[in-house]
Amino acid sequence: MYRVSEEPLSLDELLRDVSHQGAGAVVLFLGVVRDNNEGRDVNYLEYEAHEAAAEASMRRIGEEAESRWPGARIAASHRTGRLEIGEPSVIVAASAPHRAEAFEAARYVIDTLKAETPIWKKEVFEGGEVWIGEGA
Amino acid sequence: MLRLRYNLRDMSATNSTTITVKLLLFAQFREALGGKERQIEVDPGTTPRELLARVSAGTVRLEALQAVTRFLVNSEFVSGDEPLLDGDELAFVPPVAGGLT
Numbered sequence: 113m114y115r116v117s118e119e120p121l122s123l124d125e126l127l128r129d130v131s132h133q134g135a136g137a138v139v140l141f142l143g144v145v146r147d148n149n150e151g152r153d154v155n156y157l158e159y160e161a162h163e164a165a166a167e168a169s170m171r172r173i174g175e176e177a178e179s180r181w182p183g184a185r186i187a188a189s190h191r192t193g194r195l196e197i198g199e200p201s202v203i204v205a206a207s208a209p210h211r212a213e214a215f216e217a218a219r220y221v222i223d224t225l226k227a228e229t230p231i232w233k234k235e236v237f238e239g240g241e242v243w244i245g246e247g248a
Numbered sequence: 249m250l251r252l253r254y255n256l257r258d259m260s261a262t263n264s265t266t267i268t269v270k271l272l273l274f275a276q277f278r279e280a281l282g283g284k285e286r287q288i289e290v291d292p293g294t295t296p297r298e299l300l301a302r303v304s305a306g307t308v309r310l311e312a313l314q315a316v317t318r319f320l321v322n323s324e325f326v327s328g329d330e331p332l333l334d335g336d337e338l339a340f341v342p343p344v345a346g347g348l349t
Contacts, residue, residue: 165320230339232275232342234275
């Protein structure tokens with residue numbers, strides 16, 4: 113399951129999606145809105161996505177992970193819109209026969225997703241705002 | 249944005265001399281240009297990269313992004329150097345969220 117949506121993320125749904133009888137390990141990664149960045153006090157974040165392309169990108173990355181770590185199963189979900197401090201913006205679930213592959217696959221998926229998937233993040237802080245990735 | 253080109257051959261033909269592209273705007277492009285999408289008429293043969301240069305011209309913030317912006321045509325990443333076709337849906341992709349969680 114790969115989803116980009118304004119709705120709050122569901123851990124249960126992702127967990128269910130990757131669980132199966134051959135999975136001895138499940139890793140859940142949550143990216144959470146932090147209250148500070150580069151010395152600034154963050155008020156909130158706004159995420160914006162090209163939904164069709166973002167879901168396709170997440171699916172491609174997940175399928176890549178599944179072929180690289182045999183037995184792995186991946187699901188990922190990303191939220192858009194305004195997110196407050198402490199709210200999860202992204203969840204990656206990775207199951208695998210053993211924990212080493214589950215950790216590695218989850219890490220691969222979140223790192224690649226953050227570098228490639230067309231989702232943009234605006235940080236609104238005390239005294240201004242900035243699109244992350246602008247090279248400010 | 250709207251640009252028409254006339255020449256004798258085109259004027260004698262019944263077909264339009266331009267094609268229409270749907271431009272989806274995100275992040276800095278949405279804020280700087282206003283609106284989430286717009287229809288743009290361009291000359292046949294125009295590439296995404298050329299259109300990016302055209303809409304960014306005169307906006308310092310967008311000009312600064314040109315070298316790092318990627319292109320989606322009909323939701324697929326493309327090089328940006330192939331001509332657009334009538335009815336294509338083009339999105340500019342400025343640098344994505346990235347960063348350290």
